[in-house]
Each structure stands twice: as structure tokens, then as C-alpha cells.
Amino acid sequence: MSAIYILWLRELKRYTRSRAQIIASLGQPMLYLLVLGFGLNPVFKRAGYGSYFQFIAPGVIGMSVLFSSIFSGLGLLWDRQFGFLKETLVAPVPRIQIMIGRTLGGCTVAVIQGLLVLTICLISGFRPASWVAIPVAVGFMVLIAMLFAALGVIFGSSLQDMQGFQLIMNFLVLPIYFLSGAMFPLTNQGKILGFITALDPLSYGIDGMRSVLLSAATFRPAFGIGIDLSVLIGVGTILLILGAWRFSKIEA
Amino acid sequence: MIRVQNLVKTFGSFTAVDDVSFQVEAGEIFAFLGPNGAGKTTTIKMLTTLLHPTSGSIQLDGLDPKTHQNQVRQRFGIVFQDPSLDGDLTAWENMEIHGVLYHVQHKIRRQRSEELLKLFELWDRRDDQVKKFSGGMKRRLEIARGFLHTPKILFLDEPTLGLDPQSRNQLWSHVKRVNETENVTVMLTTHYMDEADRVAHRVGIIDHGKLVKQGTPAEIKNQTETASLEDAFLKLTGSTIRDESAGSADQMRQFAKMWQQQRR
Numbered sequence: 001m002s003a004i005y006i007l008w009l010r011e012l013k014r015y016t017r018s019r020a021q022i023i024a025s026l027g028q029p030m031l032y033l034l035v036l037g038f039g040l041n042p043v044f045k046r047a048g049y050g051s052y053f054q055f056i057a058p059g060v061i062g063m064s065v066l067f068s069s070i071f072s073g074l075g076l077l078w079d080r081q082f083g084f085l086k087e088t089l090v091a092p093v094p095r096i097q098i099m100i101g102r103t104l105g106g107c108t109v110a111v112i113q114g115l116l117v118l119t120i121c122l123i124s125g126f127r128p129a130s131w132v133a134i135p136v137a138v139g140f141m142v143l144i145a146m147l148f149a150a151l152g153v154i155f156g157s158s159l160q161d162m163q164g165f166q167l168i169m170n171f172l173v174l175p176i177y178f179l180s181g182a183m184f185p186l187t188n189q190g191k192i193l194g195f196i197t198a199l200d201p202l203s204y205g206i207d208g209m210r211s212v213l214l215s216a217a218t219f220r221p222a223f224g225i226g227i228d229l230s231v232l233i234g235v236g237t238i239l240l241i242l243g244a245w246r247f248s249k250i251e252a
Numbered sequence: 253m254i255r256v257q258n259l260v261k262t263f264g265s266f267t268a269v270d271d272v273s274f275q276v277e278a279g280e281i282f283a284f285l286g287p288n289g290a291g292k293t294t295t296i297k298m299l300t301t302l303l304h305p306t307s308g309s310i311q312l313d314g315l316d317p318k319t320h321q322n323q324v325r326q327r328f329g330i331v332f333q334d335p336s337l338d339g340d341l342t343a344w345e346n347m348e349i350h351g352v353l354y355h356v357q358h359k360i361r362r363q364r365s366e367e368l369l370k371l372f373e374l375w376d377r378r379d380d381q382v383k384k385f386s387g388g389m390k391r392r393l394e395i396a397r398g399f400l401h402t403p404k405i406l407f408l409d410e411p412t413l414g415l416d417p418q419s420r421n422q423l424w425s426h427v428k429r430v431n432e433t434e435n436v437t438v439m440l441t442t443h444y445m446d447e448a449d450r451v452a453h454r455v456g457i458i459d460h461g462k463l464v465k466q467g468t469p470a471e472i473k474n475q476t477e478t479a480s481l482e483d484a485f486l487k488l489t490g491s492t493i494r495d496e497s498a499g500s501a502d503q504m505r506q507f508a509k510m511w512q513q514q515r516r
Contacts, residue, residue: 006352014340017381083336090300091353092325251303 003093004101011105033060050218057121058209059182065114069145072106073152099247103149110145129215136212144205147236153243186222204231253278253437259308268294270461281438283452288494291461292441329403331411339383354401368396408440445482459489
């Protein structure tokens with residue numbers, strides 16, 4: 001247990017120490033939130049969907065949790081490069097504990113990141129349907145973070161070097177984001193796009209967050225909270241098991 | 253303490269370690285010498301559970317690393333050839349993580365960390381992030397960390413690479429001391445033949461994945477009719493320079509350097 005704790009703590013310390021990185025990582029969500037959120041607001045309203053700013057805020061929170069958690073898993077690549085990975089791999093600790101410690105650390109960081117973006121949303125005028133909804137939304141953030149941290153571990157254990165990083169960014173992370181309905185409503189979509197978005201686990205996370213944060217009058221859920229929760233938990237568990245298995249196979 | 257029989261490791265069609273057998277007795281200091289790319293590090297990686305052998309058997313303290321991975325890991329300490337510290341953490345935090353991962357009790361951990369950091373003259377800088385350290389300081393910290401959990405077997409893979417003569421002497425006298433007082437078995441690799449001659453009880457010379465000679469430094473010098481271990485080494489392994497193909501880890505390191513320079 002102490003191994004899990006110390007590796008969790010390590011992720012947290014690394015995060016809090018890189019202040020420049022924290023600020024930098026808030027830049028992108030703020031662009032989406034403030035520029036797109038206010039920029040597309042009039043068009044969205046005219047189409048009868050209500051406030052676009054209200055609509056996009058949970059999507060932007062989901063985005064920052066997605067990026068932060070998936071990169072924490074891919075952080076394995078950095079640890080491999082700077083050698084720290086080997087130090088943990090030869091330690092007399094079951095690999096599963098090392099994987100759990102890292103993943104929990106990555107999740108915690110991702111959720112903190114999500115909370116920071118939520119704070120920015122609230123400051124810039126986002127209002128949840130009720131304040132009680134916030135803790136439930138945080139629960140969704142945790143589920144999103146777990147799922148994608150595990151996905152990051154799977155890729156981080158399988159890749160040998162940074163060359164694959166751009167590939168993952170462009171063919172995995174960005175599609176997951178754009179196809180999740182973070183920026184557009186998933187209801188009334190065409191068959192093909194509707195099918196693809198339903199395959200994206202992040203769709204369920206953001207749909208869940210919107211269902212709790214937005215009032216029923218302005219937002220119609222695409223799947224419903226029950227389905228959202230089952231998909232996130234189910235897929236998350238599968239990916240965690242796969243991640244643990246891939247991690248146990250690493251040779252340095 | 254270490255028993256290796258007919259060890260083979262192949263990567264695709266390339267045979268990195270070819271039918272190597274040797275034994276290291278408890279309390280012995282064994283130097284594993286060989287030119288670049290001879291298979292030293294690959295052998296050490298197999299001994300330390302980082303790589304699975306293609307065939308052959310390994311026993312550390314009577315245990316097979318394949319079946320008793322964690323018991324084996326508890327028994328050895330290793331100083332890697334390339335850095336394995338977390339640069340964002342302080343020297344003290346790096347020691348702490350190591351101590352926790354190796355189940356060293358809290359009180360003993362603090363006491364030993366303090367002793368070791370003082371011994372390797374890093375105590376004043378214990379709260380500085382490791383990335384601010386010089387190459388030599390990082391090396392000393394890795395060595396201090398390797399001693400933290402009082403291993404039965406210590407693997408040192410080119411530990412003196414990049415150290416000044418002062419630190420080298422300090423390191424070897426400490427290795428000798430723990431070898432004598434705590435009866436730690438040591439297996440080391442180095443390119444400095446005079447160090448191997450001075451420190452090691454027995455020497456094994458590996459070339460192209462094959463173990464070509466084993467014995468005490470005196471025996472090897474006698475058998476090859478040379479005056480120094482360096483001459484013996486050159487006589488046994490020839491004087492052509494070896495090309496070592498860059499592994500993916502080296503490529504990544506290069507990539508990281510490029511990237512860091514761009515950021516500056």
C-alpha cells in the first residue's frame with residue numbers, strides 16, 4: 001500500500017511543481033470556452049438550443065480531464081526516457097501496485113485540472129442548474145479520468161519512444177475530443193456521425209456531466225445518466241485491466 | 253550467490269548474450285568486463301528481472317528471478333548505467349521513494365538516507381531538485397540510493413562513468429567497505445581496467461556475447477602473459493573499435509535533448 005501512496009504522491013508533487021505547465025494547460029480550454037463559447041452563442045440561440053456558453057462549459061471541462069489523464073498515462077514514455085521507470089520496475093513491488101499508484105496519481109491531477117477549469121467556467125458566468133449537481137459532476141470527472149488514464153497507460157507501455165506521441169495526439173486524443181459531442185449536441189445527428197460518437201467513451205462522460213449540470217429545460221441527454229454511468233464504469237474497468245496487463249509486460 | 257548457466261538472449265537474429273555461464277560466490281566482488289556492445293548490460297538486465305532470457309537459467313541467492321521475481325528484487329540493489337532519478341523531485345524525495353519501494357522502515361530509512369547523503373556529500377543539497385544537479389552529483393545520488401536498502405547483491409553497471417577521481421575513490425572504498433563489513437556480493441562492470449584490477453576478486457571478460465575468460469586478475473595476467481589487466485583485456489578482445497547500434501532509449505534521449513534546446 002505504501003508503494004501506491006508514494007507513487008501517487010510523486011505524481012502530485014510533479015504536478016504542483018510545474019506551475020508554468022499548469023497555467024499553459026489552462027490556455028486551450030479557455031480559448032474554447034471564451035472564444036467559441038461566446039462567439040457561437042448567438043447562432044446557437046437562434047437555432048433554439050439555448051446558451052452555447054452553458055452548453056460548451058461541461059464539454060471543455062471534459063476536454064481538460066481527457067487531456068490531462070491520457071497524458072499522465074503517456075508520462076510513462078518520459079519516465080522511460082529519463083530512466084525513472086527502471087527504478088520502479090526493479091523494485092520489489094508487484095507491478096500492479098506501481099500501475100495503480102501512477103494511475104491514481106494521474107487521475108487526481110486530471111480531476112484537479114478539471115476543477116480548475118470548472119472554476120474558470122463559474123467565474124466567466126457558467127451557472128449549474130443546481131449547486132448540488134457539482135459533486136455529481138466531479139464524480140463523472142473521476143470516471144472520465146480513470147478511463148483515459150488507463151488508456152494512456154496502455155499506449156505508454158506499448159510505445160518505445162516519443163515518435164509515436166504525435167500519432168497518438170492526432171489519431172487518438174483529438175478524435176476522442178472532437179467526436180465526443182463536447183462542442184455540438186449529439187441528438188439529431190446523421191447515422192454515421194451518430195454511430196461514431198456513440199463509440200467514443202468520452203461522449204458518455206460529457207453527456208453525463210451535462211445531464212447533471214444543465215437544467216432539463218435546456219438540455220436533452222443523448223443517452224441518459226444510467227447508460228452514461230454503466231458505459232464509463234464498464235469500459236473503464238476493461239481498460240484498467242488491459243493497462244495493468246500491458247504494464248506487467250514492460251521490459252526495459 | 254549468483255549462478256548463471258548457459259544464458260542466451262537474442263533480439264531477432266542478433267545474439268546479444270551467447271551461452272554464458274558463471275558463478276559469483278557470496279561476499280565476492282566480481283568484475284564483468286567487455287568492449288561496448290559485448291553483452292554486459294543485457295546480462296545485468298536479465299539478472300535484475302528487467303529482461304527475460306531466451307534460454308538458460310539464473311539463480312540469485314538460490315532463487316529463480318522468473319518464478320520469485322519480488323523476492324529476488326528485494327535481495328539486490330542496482331546502479332544503472334544511465335540515469336534513473338526523477339529530476340523533478342529533490343534528492344531527499346528520491347531517497348524516500350526508493351526506501352518505500354524497498355520496504356525500508358521509516359526510522360531506518362531516514363537515518364540511512366542521512367548517512368548516505370552525508371557520505372556522498374549531497375546532504376547540503378538534499379532539498380534541491382535533482383535536475384539542477386551536475387552529472388557527477390546525480391551519479392553519486394544514484395549510488396547512495398543503491399545502498400539504501402542494504403542489499404545482499406549489488407549490481408553496479410559502469411558506476412564511475414563521468415565521475416572525478418575523488419568521487420571514484422570514495423565510491424570504491426565504500427563498495428569495499430560494505431563488501432567487507434556487510435558481506436555484500438558485488439557484480440560490477442567498468443571500462444577502467446585499473447579499477448577492476450584494484451577492486452575485484454575475480455574478473456570475467458565477455459566479447460560478442462561470449463564469456464572468453466574468467467579468473468582472478470593475477471590469473472588472467474599470467475595466462476595472457478601481460479603486465480596489466482588492460483593489456484590482457486586488449487589481447488583477449490582485440491583492438492578494433494566496436495560499433496554499438498543506438499537503441500531506442502538512446503534515440504529518445506537524443507530527441508529529448510533536441511526538444512529541450514528548442515524550448516530554451
